[in-house]
Amino acid sequence: MAYSRIIGTGSYLPEKALSNIELEERIDTTDEWIFSRTGIRSRHVAADDEQTSDLALHASRRALEMAGVKPEELDLIVVATTTPDMMFPSTAALLQQKLGVRGCTAFDVQAVCTGFVYALSIADKFVASGQAKRALVVGAEVFSRLLDWSDRRTCVLFGDGAGAVVLERSETPGILSTHLHADGSQSHILNVPGAIRNGEVHGRAFVHMDGSAVFKFAVKVLDEVCREALAANNLKGSDIDWLIPHQANIRIIQATAEKLGMPRERIVTTVDRQGNTSAASVPLALDTAVRDGRIQRGQRLLLEAVGGGMTWGAALLIW
Template identity: 55%
Template sequence: MIRSVVKGSGSALPKRCVSNHELAEKIDTSDEWIVERTGIRQRHIAGEDETTSTLATEASCKALEAAGVSADSVDIIILATATPDETFPATATKVQAALGIKDCVAFDVAAVCTGFLYAISVADSLLRTGMGKRALVIGAETFSRILDWEDRGTCVLFGDGAGAMVLDAEESDEQGILAAKLHAAGEHHDLLYVDGGPSTTQTVGHLRMRGREVFRHAVTNLAEVLTETLEAAGLSAADVDWVVPHQANARILDATAKKLGLDPDKVVVTVDRHANTSAASVPLAFDVAVRDGRIKRGDLVLLEAMGGGLTWGAAALRY
């Protein structure tokens, strides 16, 4: 059976790290208020010379190095982002050029915080049907550019960053992506969206969110899609070595693990250091856990996320 096998991962963060205390000097908030409600203690904010494409390129270089392969061997680049460098062309093509790849498939995927799950699922489909043999899948965001810094309920929640994975099409009975499930419910648009865009306001706009409603949907939807994905892979929660969730809020992570009966020690948590980096959060957290030795070859790993749309999804992979 042809499966999409993770050969290497990488991540990148902006140089500037902003603590809750620093935010409290400019916004009506406090470290205690933010930590109690979200678990976030700091986040990285992109500087003028740091963009979605530069962070994506840095993460990609590290993933290629970890995989031990050259950039010109990549057949497919899929970049998940809600904050592209430009309306068009796809930011993936800028990464392609920066990596020195002369020709390959390159495009962006927009599913907000679920973007990486959508991107890795599309890559898996393309690899298994023979469109290419090697894919570079990236999640990268500069959410700081679309935040309303006067809205203390949202601006403290997000950060910037990127994560990437190299996937190879290989014959394998065990290793690789075992199952993936994706969902969307557009009727919940108003719970999490940006109030601007080229075809409506001709402006970038700012992020708007109804946090309590998003929290409620997140816990229910994520628990259901994780169960659905495990069933599709013929596995149970007891088989799981690690869960790498979208890093939105520590309380969502705790509630989802409890609902599934998962050991909290098996959940990779980086939200305290990175805040919510949207499409970047899952591959960024995965790379952190690989590099610090928690995730090892042969481990069964669940990836999951929910974001604006609403969209949500999960994937089971044997690393």
């Protein structure tokens, strides 16, 4: 049986870090108020001349370097993003150009914060089935450009960044299963209700969120999809070495882990210094734990995320 297996990870954060203390000078909030409710101390904000494809490029190069793969050896590029450089072409096509290659399949996936898990699931099918030998999967966002910086309910939550992985076809077990879901009837609780018509923005092109509703929904569906992944592989929470969650809110992360019976020391968290980087948060956290040595080959990892749509998903794999 053939699998797709992650052979390299990479990440990138913009140089500018914006702390809660700095936000105190802009809006009616405090470091204590933000941290106690979200677990966030700071987040990164892209420079004016940085685009999503630029962040993706830095993360991709690092993942390719770790994997020992040249860009021209890729058969597939999938970019998960809610903040593309432009309406079209896709950010994946722009990334392909910046990597200096042409010809391989390249496209974007839009599932907001669940985007990377969706993209990973799609790439897994390509690689495991033999349609692609190697794939680059990226989650990249400049979410700061969707924020109303006078709205303390949302602007304190999000940050910019990119994470990437390289998949390769292998006889050694890698990705064991992925599980994806969506419920469009809940789209009103988290959205950006703006659209382009005749070259003009119609509606409000800023993040709108019903925080209480999102929290309740997230805790419920993340527990369900994690259990779905465990059941599909005849495993229990105690069999998982590392939980790599979407970095939305420390309370959601901890609530999910507690329901699964996983101790906090087996959760990878980066939310305190990165905020919610949407589709980038899972691969950013994964790369952090791979590079600091916590994650070792042969360990079982459970990746999970929930995002606007509402979308949610999980991936269970052997590192």
